[in-house]
Amino acid sequence: MALAAEAGSEVRHPLTPLRYRVVGKRRETEDTVTLSLLPVDRPIALTRPGQFNMLTGFGVGEIAISISNDPAAEEPLEHTIRAVGAVSSALCQTPPEGVIGVRGPFGTDWGVAELSQTDTIVVAGGIGLAPLRGAIRALLERRRPSGKGHLLSVVVGARNPSQLLFEEEMLAWQRAGAHLQVTVDTARPGWSGPVGVVTDQLARVPADFSNAVALVCGPEVMIRYTARALVDLGMPRDHIRISLERNMQCGVGLCGHCQLGPWLTCRDGPVFTYDLRAEGILASPHR
Amino acid sequence: MAESIAELIGRHPVLEGLSPEDVEQVAGCSHNIVAEMGEILFREGDPATTLYLIRRGQVSLEIHAPGREPLVIETVGDGSVVGWSWLFPPYRWTLTGRVTATLGAVAIDGSCLRGKADADRALGYVLMRRFAAIMLQRLLATRLRLLDLYGDGAGS
Ligand code: FES
Numbered sequence: 001m002a003l004a005a006e007a008g009s010e011v012r013h014p015l016t017p018l019r020y021r022v023v024g025k026r027r028e029t030e031d032t033v034t035l036s037l038l039p040v041d042r043p044i045a046l047t048r049p050g051q052f053n054m055l056t057g058f059g060v061g062e063i064a065i066s067i068s069n070d071p072a073a074e075e076p077l078e079h080t081i082r083a084v085g086a087v088s089s090a091l092c093q094t095p096p097e098g099v100i101g102v103r104g105p106f107g108t109d110w111g112v113a114e115l116s117q118t119d120t121i122v123v124a125g126g127i128g129l130a131p132l133r134g135a136i137r138a139l140l141e142r143r144r145p146s147g148k149g150h151l152l153s154v155v156v157g158a159r160n161p162s163q164l165l166f167e168e169e170m171l172a173w174q175r176a177g178a179h180l181q182v183t184v185d186t187a188r189p190g191w192s193g194p195v196g197v198v199t200d201q202l203a204r205v206p207a208d209f210s211n212a213v214a215l216v217c218g219p220e221v222m223i224r225y226t227a228r229a230l231v232d233l234g235m236p237r238d239h240i241r242i243s244l245e246r247n248m249q250c251g252v253g254l255c256g257h258c259q260l261g262p263w264l265t266c267r268d269g270p271v272f273t274y275d276l277r278a279e280g281i282l283a284s285p286h287r
Numbered sequence: 288m289a290e291s292i293a294e295l296i297g298r299h300p301v302l303e304g305l306s307p308e309d310v311e312q313v314a315g316c317s318h319n320i321v322a323e324m325g326e327i328l329f330r331e332g333d334p335a336t337t338l339y340l341i342r343r344g345q346v347s348l349e350i351h352a353p354g355r356e357p358l359v360i361e362t363v364g365d366g367s368v369v370g371w372s373w374l375f376p377p378y379r380w381t382l383t384g385r386v387t388a389t390l391g392a393v394a395i396d397g398s399c400l401r402g403k404a405d406a407d408r409a410l411g412y413v414l415m416r417r418f419a420a421i422m423l424q425r426l427l428a429t430r431l432r433l434l435d436l437y438g439d440g441a442g443s
Binding site for chain 1: 308345347348356360362364365387401427434435436438439
C-alpha cells in the first residue's frame with residue numbers, strides 16, 4: 001500500500017499522526033516560528049522540497065504546513081509556521097521538548113532533481129519563502145561541487161523588513177552563489193534595499209527567461225501577478241511552477257475540502273505547472 | 288574617453304531609440320551629476336526643477352509626517368527615472384528623494400525641457416509617451432501594493 005509508512009513492517013494508517021518532539025524553536029518574525037522536529041517513535045517517509053505535512057496540536061486540531069528545509073539532508077524536519085489561527089498559534093506556542101503530531105508527506109514537490117542543468121528563478125512573497133527554502137538549499141547543494149553552474153536567482157518580497165524570513169540564511173545563500181534580490185512594500189529610512197513590488201524586480205534577474213524555470217510561492221494574488229510578469233518577460237508557461245494553498249483536511253484525496261477547479265490540491269498539488277488551465281483558474285472569481 | 292551627455296541620454300533605457308536630433312535637444316537641457324549615499328536629492332515642498340535619468344545607484348522616495356518616522360514608499364534604481372513634479376504646476380516636489388546607493392544620473396532641467404517640448408510638439412509627444420509609459424507602470428505597481436500582496440497566510 002503506497003500510503004503505508006516505509007520504515008518498519010507495521011502498516012500505518014494515513015490519517016494517524018506520528019509523534020514528533022520539538023528539538024529546536026527559532027523565532028523568525030513577530031508571529032512566525034520555525035520548529036525543528038525529531039521523531040519520538042519512528043519517522044514519516046522521506047520527503048521532497050515543496051511537499052507538506054499535516055501537523056497536529058494535540059487537543060486543538062490539525063493543519064497543513066509546508067516542509068521548510070531540505071529533508072533529504074541529515075537534519076531534523078523543519079516547519080515554519082505563522083500564527084494566524086487557533087491551531088497554528090498552538091503549534092507556534094509548543095515549547096522546546098513539547099510533542100506534536102506529524103503525518104505526511106503529502107502532495108507534489110518542486111522537482112528540484114530536474115533543475116541542476118537549468119537557470120532557476122525562485123520568487124517568494126511573505127511566508128511563501130518557507131516552502132521554497134528546502135528547494136533553494138537543495139539547488140545550492142547541487143551547485144557546490146564545482147562552485148559554478150547554472151544561475152540560481154532568489155527574489156523575495158515582503159510587506160516590510162520586519163516581516164522578512166530567514167534573513168541571515170538569505171545572506172548565506174548569496175555567499176554560496178545565489179543571486180539575491182529582496183524588496184519590501186514600505187520601509188523606514190535606513191533600509192538600503194529596494195522598495196516596491198516583487199514583480200518589478202523580475203526584469204533585473206540576469207537570466208535567459210526563455211530557458212529558465214521559475215518556482216513561485218506566496219499569497220495567491222502575488223503568484224498570479226508574478227506568473228503573468230514572468231510570461232511577459234518571455235518565460236514559457238510550462239516553465240513556471242507555482243505552489244497553491246487550500247484548506248486541507250485529510251491530505252490524501254478523500255474529503256474534497258481542498259478542491260480547486262478540477263484538482264484536489266492535496267493530491268494534484270500543492271505544486272502545479274502554470275499552464276493555461278492554471279492561469280484561468282487563478283484568474284476566475286468562481287472556484 | 289568620457290561619454291558626452293548626448294551619448295548617455297541616447298543609451299539610457301528610458302530615452303533609448305530617440306532620434307539624434309531629439310537627443311541633442313534633451314542634452315541641451317542636461318548635465319551629469321554624482322551624489323553620495325545619504326544626500327537629499329530633493330525635498331518635499333521645494334520647487335521642482337529637475338528630472339533625473341538614473342544611470343546607476345538608487346533613490347528612496349520618502350513621505351514625512353509630523354511626529355512620525357519618515358516612510359520609504361518606493362525606490363528607483365538603475366535605468367529608471369525619478370521626478371515628475373516639474374511637469375505640472377505648482378512645480379513642487381511631493382516627496383523627498385534620498386540617495387541610498389551612490390548615484391550617477393543625468394539631471395534634466397524641467398523648465399528648459401518644457402520649453403523645448405512646447406516649441407517642438409513632435410518632441411513633446413515622443414517624450415510624453417515615454418514618461419506616460421513609466422507613470423503607468425508605477426500606477427500598476429501601486430495598485431498591486433494596494434492588494435497587499437503578502438497579506439494572507441498563503442504558503443505556510
Ligand atoms: S484535503 Fe481531503 S481531499 Fe484534499
